[in-house]
Amino acid sequence: MHPAPSLILFTVLSGAGFGLLVWLGLGLRAPTGGVAFVLFGLGYGLAGAGLMASAFHLGHPERALLAFTQWRSSWLSREAVLAAATLAAMAPHAAASTFAATALPVFGWLGAVLALATILATAMIYTQIRAVPRWHHWSTPPVFLLAALAGGALLAGQRTLALALLAGLAAAMVAHWAFGDRRFAQAGSDMGTATGLGGLGRVRLLEPPHSGRNYLLREMVHVVGRKHAHKLRLIALVLGALLPALLLLLSAGYVAITLALVLHIAGLLAQRWLFFAEAEHVVGLYYGQR
Amino acid sequence: MTSLPETTNRKLGLVIDLDTCVGCHACVISCKGWNTENYGAPLADLDAYGAEPEGTFFNRVHSFEVARDAAPPMVVHFPKSCLHCDDAPCVTVCPTGASYKRAEDGIVLVNEDACIGCGLCAWACPYGAREMDGAERVMKKCTLCVDRIYNDNLPEEDREPACVRTCPAGARHFGDLADPGSAVSRLVAERGGMDLMPEQGTKPVNKYLPPRGRDTLAVPDLASRCDPAPEAATGFLGWLDRALERL
Numbered sequence: 192m193h194p195a196p197s198l199i200l201f202t203v204l205s206g207a208g209f210g211l212l213v214w215l216g217l218g219l220r221a222p223t224g225g226v227a228f229v230l231f232g233l234g235y236g237l238a239g240a241g242l243m244a245s246a247f248h249l250g251h252p253e254r255a256l257l258a259f260t261q262w263r264s265s266w267l268s269r270e271a272v273l274a275a276a277t278l279a280a281m282a283p284h285a286a287a288s289t290f291a292a293t294a295l296p297v298f299g300w301l302g303a304v305l306a307l308a309t310i311l312a313t314a315m316i317y318t319q320i321r322a323v324p325r326w327h328h329w330s331t332p333p334v335f336l337l338a339a340l341a342g343g344a345l346l347a348g349q350r351t352l353a354l355a356l357l358a359g360l361a362a363a364m365v366a367h368w369a370f371g372d373r374r375f376a377q378a379g380s381d382m383g384t385a386t387g388l389g390g391l392g393r394v395r396l397l398e399p400p401h402s403g404r405n406y407l408l409r410e411m412v413h414v415v416g417r418k419h420a421h422k423l424r425l426i427a428l429v430l431g432a433l434l435p436a437l438l439l440l441l442s443a444g445y446v447a448i449t450l451a452l453v454l455h456i457a458g459l460l461a462q463r464w465l466f467f468a469e470a471e472h473v474v475g476l477y478y479g480q481r
Numbered sequence: 482m483t484s485l486p487e488t489t490n491r492k493l494g495l496v497i498d499l500d501t502c503v504g505c506h507a508c509v510i511s512c513k514g515w516n517t518e519n520y521g522a523p524l525a526d527l528d529a530y531g532a533e534p535e536g537t538f539f540n541r542v543h544s545f546e547v548a549r550d551a552a553p554p555m556v557v558h559f560p561k562s563c564l565h566c567d568d569a570p571c572v573t574v575c576p577t578g579a580s581y582k583r584a585e586d587g588i589v590l591v592n593e594d595a596c597i598g599c600g601l602c603a604w605a606c607p608y609g610a611r612e613m614d615g616a617e618r619v620m621k622k623c624t625l626c627v628d629r630i631y632n633d634n635l636p637e638e639d640r641e642p643a644c645v646r647t648c649p650a651g652a653r654h655f656g657d658l659a660d661p662g663s664a665v666s667r668l669v670a671e672r673g674g675m676d677l678m679p680e681q682g683t684k685p686v687n688k689y690l691p692p693r694g695r696d697t698l699a700v701p702d703l704a705s706r707c708d709p710a711p712e713a714a715t716g717f718l719g720w721l722d723r724a725l726e727r728l
Contacts, residue, residue: 223603248599248600249597249598249599250596250597250598250599250600250613250617250618250619251597251618251619253596254577254595254596254597254611255597257576257577257578257579257595257597258576258577258597260576260577260578261483261524261575261576261577261578263484264483264484264573264575265482265483265575265576266574267574267575267576268577269494290603304489313673316574316601319574319605319606320605321570321607321682322570322571322604322605322606322607322681323604336491342658345699356519378681380678380679381679382545384677384678384679386545386559386677386691387499387675387677387689387691387692388499388545388547388557389557389674390691391548391549392547392548392549392550394545394546394547395546396543396544397544397545397546397556398504398543399543400536400541400544400546400561401508401534401538402543403534403535403537404533404617405535405536405612406486406537406603406612406613407609407612409504410604410613411603411604411609419500448666472604472607473607473608473624474607474608474609474663477543477561477608478543
C-alpha cells in the first residue's frame with residue numbers, strides 16, 4: 192500500500208494526542224493552571240493536527256462533514272464521530288482544570304473512554320480490510336493502542352506507566368510483524384484464485400491491461416522500499432520502544448523523558464511507514480505483483 | 482445507506498466467457514466512451530499526449546498464460562470490472578453514504594456528490610474495480626450502464642451495458658443472476674460459472690465461464706519426422722555436392 196505522508200502523520204500525531212487525553216481524563220496526572228493549559232493544549236493540538244493532516248488525504252475535504260453520518264456501518268465514520276465526541280466531552284474537564292483548578296472527573300472519564308475508542312476505531316479502519324491480509328488480523332489494533340497510550344504517557348511524564356507501555360508496544364510490533372509475514376499465504380489468495388484459472392495450471396501474467404501506471408498500481412501495489420523492511424523494523428523497534436525505555440530506566444529527569452518522546456515519535460514514523468509499505472493488497476495478483 | 486441491503490430483488494450482473502474472449506479491448510473502449518459522455522463525472526485522461534499517459538477505466542483486460550503439465554500453455558484474455566458483489570466490502574466502509582448497493586437490482590453505485598475522495602472503498606475492494614478519478618477526485622466505478630439498461634429513449638437492443646453491446650466475440654452476457662431461468666443463469670449452470678477470489682467472502686454477482694477443455698488430437702510426434710540435416714549424399718550425387726561446394 193502507498194505510504195501517504197498525510198496518513199502516517201495523522202495516525203502517529205493524533206494517536207499520541209488521544210493517548211495523552213486518555214491519561215489526563217483518567218486523572219493519572221491532574222494538572223492545574225498553566226501546566227494544565229500546556230498539557231490539554233498538547234492533547235487537543237496533536238489530535239486536531241492529526242485530523243487536519245488526514246483531511247489533506249481527501250479528494251474533496253469540503254464535504255468532510257458527511258463523514259459523520261455513516262457510523263452504523265463504517266469505521267472511518269465512527270472514528271470521525273468518536274474523535275469529535277472526545278474533544279467535546281473532555282472540554283469541561285480541560286477548562287475547569289486550567290481555569291478553576293478543579294478536575295471534573297465525570298467528563299474526564301467519559302472523555303478518556305471516548306479517546307480510547309477513537310484510537311481503536313483508527314486501528315479498525317485498517318484491520319477490517321480483508322483485501323490486505325497483513326492488516327486483517329487481531330495483532331493490528333494492539334500496535335495502534337499501545338503506541339498511542341505509550342506516546343500519551345511520555346507526553347504526560349508518567350515514567351513507570353510509559354516503561355510498561357513501551358515494553359508492551361515492542362512486543363506488539365514484533366507480534367504484528369511475525370504474524371503479518373504469514374498472513375498473505377494464510378489468506379489463500381493467489382493468481383489462481385484471482386483469475387479462477389488455478390485449477391487448469393500455473394497462472395502468470397502474459398500482458399498487463401495497460402502499459403503505463405494507474406491509480407490501482409500507485410495506491411495498492413507499492414513495492415518500493417520493501418527491500419529495507421528488515422532494517423526499518425529494527426529502527427522502529429529500537430527508536431520506537433527499546434531506546435526510550437532504556438532512557439527512562441537510566442534517568443527520571445525531564446531531559447530523559449523529552450528525548451525518549453522524540454525518539455519514540457521518530458521510531459513510530461518508521462513503523463507507520465512500514466505498516467503501509469509492507470502491506471500487500473490482493474489486487475496486485477492481477478498484475479503479477481504483490 | 483452504506484449498510485448493505487438484506488436481499489436484492491434482482492441481481493443484475495455480467496457473465497464473462499473466458500473461452501470466447503479474444504482480448505480485443507473493445508469493451509474497454511466502449512465503456513470509456515459511454516461513461517465519459519453520460520452518467521456522472523467524465524473518466525479523466527491525464528498526460529494523454531505526454532510521456533506517461535494514464536486514465537480512469539471501469540473495465541480493463543488482462544491477459545494470462547496458464548502453464549499446464551501435460552498440455553500446451555493456454556492464453557486466457559481476462560476482462561475485469563466491478564463484480565457488483567452481494568457482500569460488497571467497498572459499500573460498508575464508506576464514511577459518507579456515497580457508496581451504496583441498490584435493493585431493487587443489486588447494482589453498486591457511487592453518489593459522486595457525496596464522495597469525499599478518501600479512497601477507502603478502493604482499498605476494501607479485492608478486485609481493483611474502483612479507481613479515483615485523477616481530475617474530479619471522486620471515486621469512479623462500473624455502473625452496469627444504469628443509464629442504458631432502463632433507458633426508454635434507446636432502441637431495445639441497446640438497453641444493455643455498453644461493453645456487452647459492443648463485444649464482437651459474444652463473450653459478455655448481461656442479465657438477472659437471481660432468476661434461475663434467465664439466460665445468464667443457465668449459462669452459469671451449464672458452463673460451471675465461477676466466482677473470483679471466493680475466499681475473500683465478497684459473494685460476487687458477476688460470474689466467469691472457464692475456458693473449455695482444448696481438443697487433444699492423436700497426432701504422432703511430427704517433429705522427429707522432419708529431419709533438418711539429411712545424411713550426406715554418397716556416390717555421384719555426393720561427388721556433385723562436394724564439387725558444387727568447392728566452386
